[in-house]
Amino acid sequence: MADFQNMTIERSSVELTKQDFVSDQMVRWCPGCGNHAILSAVANVFPKIGYRKENFMIVSGIGCSSRFPYYVNTYGFHGIHGRALAIATGMKIANPHLSVWVATGDGDSLAIGGNHFIHAIRRNVDINVLLFNNQIYGLTKGQYSPTTPMGTVTKTSPHGTIEHPFNVGELTLGAQGTFFARAVDNNIPLMTEVMFEAAKHDGTSVVEILQNCVIFADKAHEMITGKEYRDENQIHLRNGEPMVFGKNRDKGIRLNGTQLEVVKIGENGITIDDILVHDRYQQDPGIHLMLAKMAPPRFPVAVGVIRSAMYPTYDDLVTQKIQNAREKEKIKTVTDLLNSGDTWEIQ
């Protein structure tokens, strides 16, 4: 793991395995729930990241996703609805030596916790957010969420929803996100890859996982994740590589004027050189935003790391400000403070 830049978090002196993170709790998600695969990916990636096992911290809010901390043997905190990012922010700033992971859902982070979501991202606190997007409130049994597609019939929208859904990537980048990746719950290697990249990124890493709720929104992502659709409707972005997809790897994404378009390589004189090459590190989020918004039927959905731009993190800036003040300011103790400014002696 030589490419890990962050030296703040202590690394394990021994090689860890999946077993080091197995919790003694019975996993209580529905059979067939996409969360099982996400849990498996986390258990894969934590030993690979290589931090001391005591330095991992998992925080959650409320919802099916938020039972996550109980199922991984790390320090864990199960918060209240919507507040996982606020709690995680406090943890990371108070102790930058922790690798802080948030398990949250579309309702938890984009509805009741929307404010904390955008502000954590804007500040670029060095935390990793796994946002399980199943487009539904599962734990409360099937109400529409901020990512439910317009018109969907749910328990609280018997005549179809009349709200425009959020696109998680668009919201993240709109809040000046420095890292956004997307994965699907039926592809563990992909989830493991993007989680590893999220851990490497210094700043708020948002990983959207298209997750299937078998009970209340089954097959909500079928057009993207289904076996018969995924080759045509997913494009796995890899840094420095042309954006090619399709069963025969013959389609690509091209920038035409100010817009993206899908083109077929070999048709109308289009060659691989016309295809856009992915640069996840570029500062300008313009192309990243277009990529994050791609959706069927016109486009495949982008998976993999869409954006990973370098910016100072909030926790580093907080630490620096304190260090600077400690070096420069005359007040070193509370006694100095109490005796500073106007004081006088009474005999």
Place this chain on the structure above:
Amino acid sequence: MVKKVQRRDEIVVKFAGDSGDGMQLTGSLFADMAAKTGLDLATFPDYPAEIRAPQNTLAGVSGFQVRIGSKRIETTGDQCDILVAMNPASLKANLKWVKPGGTIIVDADTFTPETNQKAGFSENPLENGTLGKYYLIKAPVTTLTRAALKDMKLDGKSKERTRNMFVLGFVCYLMSWKPDSLLAYFKEKFKKKPELAEANIVVLKAGYDYADTTEVLPSIIHISKAKMPPGRYRNITGNIATAWGLLAASERSGRPLYLVSYPITPATDILAELAKHKSLGAVVLQAEDEIAGICSAIGASFTGSLAVTSTSGPGFSLKSEALGLAVMTELPLVVIDVQRGGPSTGLPTKSEQSDLMQALFGRNGEAPLVVMAACSPADCFYAAYEASKIALEHMTPVVLLSDGGIGNGSQLFRIPDVKSLPSINPPIAKPNDPEYKPYKRDPDTLVRKWALPGTEGLRHRIGGLEKENITGTVTTDPLNHELMVQLREQKIEKVADFIAPQEIIGNQTGDLLVVSWGGTLGSTQAAVEEMQEEGYSVSLAHFRHILPLPRNTREVLSGFKKIVVCELNRGQFVNYLRMKYPEFSYLQYNKVQALPFTIEELKNTFEKIIKEA
């Protein structure tokens, strides 16, 4: 010219003007000068919520009352001896607070038919005998300020802004103080704009000289030095004292201070003050909202900080759910509520004691926590320190109630020796402790251990779901839930073993026990002590610890024929006492005018109660 010297024990001065007239600064400078001449003091700022309300209206009047004296000063006083009124509106708004025979100094230039009318005077009050029972000094402040600055190259607005220094200079002369200490102050304040320093100094001297030469001042006042315990002193507001108490607790406990708050009147000064002191290692940040403030503090608490969030009533409401989380996870947390007039937005800049019930009970479920109330500006330091100590040692959220009156008010503060403050020893779990279980408790205190992330061998998970006793495993078992509810309650009750017994000011028995709590100490103590001197059988029990109440509370209440509970709300503490100690009969005296108690109204009430058979 030689003037008669009048010797006084104490005096109350109020500076009042438009909200842009600089009255808060004038009052603070006056207080600082008094402090440096060795007097005891208390201050009370009284300002509108609007930053600049329309000029010359009653809504825009900003005041700053200072009481100084050679005896112990407990409150800023009911009424003032000297009122400085910079315009008709400030005269109109404050006239009822001037003692009969008191001195009123006005800027006579500002009394025009238009401004008089705006203030609600049908004719010029300086001329029609309205002020007959006062000693009126009509000083042409604006004219004389302009004249003093006529040779200075400053714009008209900047010149006008120094009017407050004219009246300060005038009052300095009246108090027989040389305004020399202010010269250094202005030179420092306007280091980059020496012309402003110069202008302020020139006008200050002009005001002083005017008082010296004019015939209008029959005598000057002299107050001898106060007899105070020896030591090093400073003037301090309650909000600053709160901030410093937290820093002291952090230093003594070795736990880094983490304070994240959202700006809200009248609590913001705590956040702003702490933000200055990063050199003490405190993490002090502004949150995106009140909920983020408390939630990030809970996160910081889990990871080992002395975690604090400060707010006022409306923000405290927003923090309720998260407070329940802190109760459930049994983590140390200090929440400071600098109370203001409510409900809702209420009276943001005025003080009230109406959040007590919210602090005690404003959460879902059975959610007990520790509630304390600071009693005076200087006590805020010790109250914040003790709240932190209890939170850290008993692994519980503590709500510390302050209020706008003591938060913004100031008092002399004898600087303590930090090392002499009681030690703070949080129950931090040791690495690889084989006995560690998240909800295993100390048998005496029922306090669980604090296992900090990063520590080897203590990985565990906690959260808002009910936990199995000892192990912390999530469970809905009915009997376990009942047991955990009781354990959380008993843990808080046991804090009573670690707090000071309730004191009584006066005899332990008598005709009347006055009960008060929090920021009203100055008023109730002054009223009770005056009545004791007059021979009444009256004592005071002023509460600082509200949940749990001190162990001897029943004994304290049992020694008197009558009990009256005084509070700036509709009776929240009295109803809490009725619930806790129903065997006593309680009278109550309540005021919800968002004003402090006057000593006079308290004395009248107590006399009436004692005389009624």
